[in-house]
Amino acid sequence: MTESSTHTTEWPLWEVFYQPSDGKPFEHAGSVHAPDAEMALLNARDTYARRNEGIVIWVVPSDQITASSPEDRGPFFDPANDKAYRHPQFYSVPRAVKKRK
Amino acid sequence: MSTFDTIPQTRQEALVEILLRLADDRLILGHRLSEWAGHGPELEEDLALANIALDMIGHASALYEYAAKLDNKPDEDFFAYFRDDIDFKNIALTELPKGDFAFTITRQFLFSLFSYFLYKELIEIVEEEQFNGMLQKHFKEIKYHLRYSREWVLRLGDGTNESKSRIQNAFNELWMYTGEMFELDKAFEAAIEHNLYSDVTKWRPEWRSFVNSTLTEATLTLPDYEQYMFTGARSGRHTEHLGHLLAQMQFLRRSYPDAEWK
Numbered sequence: 001m002t003e004s005s006t007h008t009t010e011w012p013l014w015e016v017f018y019q020p021s022d023g024k025p026f027e028h029a030g031s032v033h034a035p036d037a038e039m040a041l042l043n044a045r046d047t048y049a050r051r052n053e054g055i056v057i058w059v060v061p062s063d064q065i066t067a068s069s070p071e072d073r074g075p076f077f078d079p080a081n082d083k084a085y086r087h088p089q090f091y092s093v094p095r096a097v098k099k100r101k
Numbered sequence: 102m103s104t105f106d107t108i109p110q111t112r113q114e115a116l117v118e119i120l121l122r123l124a125d126d127r128l129i130l131g132h133r134l135s136e137w138a139g140h141g142p143e144l145e146e147d148l149a150l151a152n153i154a155l156d157m158i159g160h161a162s163a164l165y166e167y168a169a170k171l172d173n174k175p176d177e178d179f180f181a182y183f184r185d186d187i188d189f190k191n192i193a194l195t196e197l198p199k200g201d202f203a204f205t206i207t208r209q210f211l212f213s214l215f216s217y218f219l220y221k222e223l224i225e226i227v228e229e230e231q232f233n234g235m236l237q238k239h240f241k242e243i244k245y246h247l248r249y250s251r252e253w254v255l256r257l258g259d260g261t262n263e264s265k266s267r268i269q270n271a272f273n274e275l276w277m278y279t280g281e282m283f284e285l286d287k288a289f290e291a292a293i294e295h296n297l298y299s300d301v302t303k304w305r306p307e308w309r310s311f312v313n314s315t316l317t318e319a320t321l322t323l324p325d326y327e328q329y330m331f332t333g334a335r336s337g338r339h340t341e342h343l344g345h346l347l348a349q350m351q352f353l354r355r356s357y358p359d360a361e362w363k
Contacts, residue, residue, distance in 0.1 A: 011143065032145050033143060033144070033145055034145065035256065036256075038252055039252060039256070042149065042248070042249055042252065043145040043146075043148075043149065045245075046145070046148050046149040046152050047145060047148055050152065
């Protein structure tokens with residue numbers, strides 16, 4: 001354990017996702033090292049699913065994930081800042097609809 | 102006082118004896134696994150072994166608690182901390198020092214596979230509700246221990262030259278300790294009569310052929326000797342290793358018998 005961080009042949013990294021319950025979207029839990037996919041699944045279970053966190057686990061090789069870069073943050077996300085109408089809360093519920101409750 | 106070779110007379114005595122035998126195997130092997138904490142070959146394996154250790158110690162604790170209730174003993178700690186090595190009924194396989202990772206994996210595979218067949222049978226036959234419920238709960242964890250250890254047998258066997266020779270050596274070394282799993286003495290026979298234990302000799306060939314097919318898949322060889330099998334640990338004649346293990350495991354509880362978690 002103490003030496004593993006200096007090994008040149010370190011196991012590949014896997015990203016772990018779990019589904020909290022039926023129908024819910026998968027959430028990112030963290031990552032594990034493992035020699036292959038099956039062991040990654042077992043390691044993910046032992047690391048992240050010991051407290052009844054979910055019902056299904058996905059593991060994905062970390063190098064297979066394409067991520068946006070920090071520089072993308074502006075162009076990707078800022079344009080949404082002043083577009084409050086994209087949120088449902090922007091709209092008030094008509095009185096007739098409210099009454100039906 | 103040793104319970105050396107006592108024969109249970111009643112159904113309840115037979116049950117207590119079975120509970121203690123199952124629990125002792127699991128406590129001692131669980132303790133051996135716990136010795137990996139902080140020493141695992143990778144952080145992830147460190148966690149995996151610690152998890153299995155916790156599972157097994159948990160199984161032992163539940164079994165002891167039930168035995169204590171039936172046998173009018175104060176609690177589960179009585180069995181874990183206040184008996185000497187001659188009173189422990191675990192098989193020698195579980196008490197051998199942890200060895201290297203291959204040795205630990207091999208032992209876990211052989212033992213978890215045995216537990217798998219045993220619990221599967223017991224769940225079918227045991228009538229005591231509390232005991233059966235316990236077995237069903239633990240069976241799920243045993244399946245996981247088997248899957249984990251089997252996957253590692255395959256990878257170490259079909260891995261590098263070094264991993265292959267280490268795990269083959271582990272199988273060769275441990276094979277003589279597998280005989281005890283299938284021994285039936287008077288106490289087991291009494292329990293079998295009461296539907297409290299399984300006739301393990303019936304499914305021994307099935308156990309062996311599962312080991313064999315895993316070894317073949319892992320490009321390893323089943324040790325080809327049956328001539329000498331270690332025996333005696335179940336009735337108190339342990340290897341020298343158990344005493345050392347108990348000294349470490351029990352000293353705190355014995356030095357401070359009234360200590361409490363605050």
